[in-house]
Amino acid sequence: MRPSDPAAPAFVQLAAHPLRWKLLTELAASDYRVRELVERVGQPQNLVSYHLRLLRGGGLVTARRSSFDARDSYYHLDLRQCAHALAHAGSALHPALGFAPAPPPSPRPEGRPxxxxxxxxxxxxxxxxxxxxxxxxxxxxxxxxxxxxxxxxxxxxxxxxxxxxxxxxxxxxxxxxxxxxxxxxxxxxxxxxxxxxxxxxxxxxxxxxxxxxxxxxxxxxxxxxxxxxxxxxxxxxxxxxxxxxxxxxxxxxxxxxx
CATH class of the missing domain: 3.40.50.2300 (Response regulator)
Incomplete structure (x- = not known):
């Protein structure tokens, strides 16, 4: 890469790491505590916590103290921020690579969810x-x-x-x-x-x-x-x-x- 070439967008840099991507996909489905994420990704807690800090620093993940046990925190994927970051990454590659919000659900063949x-x-x-x-x-x-x-x-x-x-x-x-x-x-x-x-x-x-x-x-x-x-x-x-x-x-x- 030439020195004048722009760096990859922040979202790409964060999400490209395999463990961080795995954490993002887990948190896309539900909010989890650290120990639950450790179980789900099969990596040591100190490593999971380190990459969660990076994702929090990038604004993609937030944390809140648990109302059940204040010693615990729940991690949450900020989907709105992810959508903005993805749109920015797409437009940085090509102006036409934006995306529109998903439409409301249509009925499923087997009936209403x-x-x-x-x-x-x-x-x-x-x-x-x-x-x-x-x-x-x-x-x-x-x-x-x-x-x-x-x-x-x-x-x-x-x-x-x-x-x-x-x-x-x-x-x-x-x-x-x-x-x-x-x-x-x-x-x-x-x-x-x-x-x-x-x-x-x-x-x-x-x-x-x-x-x-x-x-x-x-x-x-x-x-x-x-x-x-x-x-x-x-x-x-x-x-x-x-x-x-x-x-x-x-x-x-x-x-x-x-």
Missing amino acids: AVLFACTGNSARSPIAEALLRHRTDGQVEVASAGSHPKPRIHSDAVQVLREQHGIDISGQRPRHLDTVLGRRFDYVISLCDKVREVCPDFGDQPRLVHWSIPDPATATSTGPVGHPAFVRTAAEIDTRIRYLMPLLTLTPQEVQP
């Missing part, structure tokens, strides 16, 4: 996710939500944010227990709470288990605003994750990578 969102109280995160996925897929996906310890009612800020930001009314919805959906078949069971991930029941039929480590917007923390601003931020994060989930819902279970 079914998704369950779970959190502890089923009063904020999981009903927000349920409402947004149903809204964005226009009824083409069967969606439900439930909690391990459901609250008496949906949080008023969750109702308000969905109404203001998305024109969705869930004021008539009530939280329900995970036990009430145990007999149903789901293609995806997505936990949005570190605590419920530890106690989520077995739904049989081998649904794809996914974890989104999202803080409870109703609980005061030192990491961000509380009250209504926290619900706005939480709904925005869930909506981003849902938009990147939607293309996967067009695939059969056999087509989705393990």
Whole structure:
């Protein structure tokens, strides 16, 4: 390479390493703790932690303290940042190598995919996710939500944010227990709470288990605003994750990578 030649885009430099690519592909499917990533990639913890630090430094991966065990952290792939980085890398190679956002899912031959969102109280995160996925897929996906310890009612800020930001009314919805959906078949069971991930029941039929480590917007923390601003931020994060989930819902279970 001549000295004047530009360096490869940052995404290419980061993702080209085989272990970092493996970590990115694992985190594309679910949020994981370090010890889980160590098991999944089959490499020593110090090596995995080193490459996670590089990915965090490049803005592709973030980490949050677990609400189940604060000594642990969950790592999350920032899909929006990855999309921007990929688009930049493509345009650096050729202006025509951009890509458009994926379209909403089309019906599968075997019927509508079914998704369950779970959190502890089923009063904020999981009903927000349920409402947004149903809204964005226009009824083409069967969606439900439930909690391990459901609250008496949906949080008023969750109702308000969905109404203001998305024109969705869930004021008539009530939280329900995970036990009430145990007999149903789901293609995806997505936990949005570190605590419920530890106690989520077995739904049989081998649904794809996914974890989104999202803080409870109703609980005061030192990491961000509380009250209504926290619900706005939480709904925005869930909506981003849902938009990147939607293309996967067009695939059969056999087509989705393990």
